[in-house]
Amino acid sequence: MFTSHTVPSPDDAFRAHQAMGSGREFDTIRLLMSRWGDLTADIGDDAALLPPRASGTRVVSTDACVEHVHFRSAWLSPREIGHRAAAAALSDLAAMGASAEFMLVAFVVPESWDAVLPDVADGIGDVVREVGARIVGGNLSRGATFGITLTVIGNAERPVSRRGAQPGDLVLVTGTLGGPGSALAAWLDGQEPSAWARERFVHPWPRIAQGQLLASHGVTAMLDISDGLAADARHLSAASGVWLALDAQSLPTGPDCAASDVLASGEEYELLATLPPELLPALQQTWNSTTHGRITVIGRVEAVTAAHSKLEPLVTPVPIAGHDHFAEAAERVENPPRIGEL
């Protein structure tokens, strides 16, 4: 691993390093460190030391972003690639209700990417700065395909899993959905996405502050929307052993997005959470006094019934009135909630 302290001074003559070639690895690390500036915490060596916390639980996650798999260079600038990778990784901390404290950045860099690597680093830095984290180390390697593997570490006073949803809870989602899916669909069609959809795709922000606020206000389960609202609602419902009844009319849908698009739109990095209804007023009050963006009640948690079980024994589907794919399931849900935006 590299940290600021494992980088020798520029005048050193070094034995060729297997991974990157003579001196160049260290030159590159120095360049990255200078781009990140005060975002790097000089607390490391062969490994980084994490200062102890008086309370809470350390939370850690790792996430990779690989060229041709997670993005295409034609769609994104290098800085946007870095931004998205950082947002995606940090979003896993938001989903736990954790703060974002530290990041380790492992790059695999083909030579053709050398010139734009500092711009990728800037994009990572933009997000790290926004959430108040520090870059404490990383790794630099050559390789045929550009890739970024980010490890993020935070602290949660009250970590929220995806397993605690209870029948009767409300289902909430942050933000306005549909943009990333809409942008992706446009690009795959050879079209340019709308400015709104493109911005949502290229500049997602991890909902760290929102996740912490939701955790402190008693949400029972939470995850981030990376696979799409429908798929992630299934993940939450399967983990909690409940049924999520969502209301298509209540979805916070972006401009020119159909409810079906919103359900399938992945990489939103918004938060989906469940909350006992009696805790809603307090959350609403705090939320409205801050600049945390939109939050919407989109459904209700129900117990899994025999009817649900017959439908799909282990995955609880997300029934949406008016959405064909879930039509059969929707028929089985009585009184789908229609609860508006907070």
Add this chain to the structure above:
Amino acid sequence: MFTSHTVPSPDDAFRAHQAMGSGREFDTIRLLMSRWGDLTADIGDDAALLPPRASGTRVVSTDACVEHVHFRSAWLSPREIGHRAAAAALSDLAAMGASAEFMLVAFVVPESWDAVLPDVADGIGDVVREVGARIVGGNLSRGATFGITLTVIGNAERPVSRRGAQPGDLVLVTGTLGGPGSALAAWLDGQEPSAWARERFVHPWPRIAQGQLLASHGVTAMLDISDGLAADARHLSAASGVWLALDAQSLPTGPDCAASDVLASGEEYELLATLPPELLPALQQTWNSTTHGRITVIGRVEAVTAAHSKLEPLVTPVPIAGHDHFAEAAERVENPPRIGEL
């Protein structure tokens, strides 16, 4: 990130996952989890929770291992590839004097590697089991080049940096050196390495227990030998602002390895440390009562003098009597230490 808890049950019908394709990502994660068995700690969700520690400092490091860069498949079995990747990553914790507690495993997997991925996982598991750590999560992605990025987390009661070496300290090294360099040279020559050298290359073990013991016995600086003894001794001397005088006659040299080979042999994953001489007897006593393998005093730490400074202002060279490359430096060191094996 995946953890045991983010893997849905096998009968789930999932929306195709962008990174790995419909259902297959989860099938693969389940397969990995089953291979790792009790090595996986079921403490996670979108991110893993690290249980608090009563004392010490959390230490974290990330390390990548990429096909064609860090290894060639012709030289190593898939299990050996996993073993080496895990040992290399965990060695950074050993270098800090830390325990090894948790690992996050991020794979980039071309389809051609699907069949052998479980064997790679077994190799990682072999090392994780040996050091008593747990696998708490990871990431799985498609990509054109096989790669493993491992993040490791441990705990250090007394973290040791590479910056604390003091004039008068002894220089110690664990193990027997030269094997990996000798194996690599043989392969690059189109030859088969000796059984000893090959074994040292394919099955390095992170010196976690040794690093902890050295830390508890007062070593002033430490790092692991990944770039070769000469280069890593330079790293340590530059970080500490001292001169390391090594004695070529004292090096723990493997069979058929010249001192010059030992100096250049990288990826040893042995520990290089400095110790005040008055602490040597206590270390020797403890070391000899355990099965920590070989440890050898190979030199002495000296203050940087004007003569040294003239030679190379910022990098302190490692003078070795009889080794041409360092001949000039060696001449400037009076009374090179000749201190034998413990």
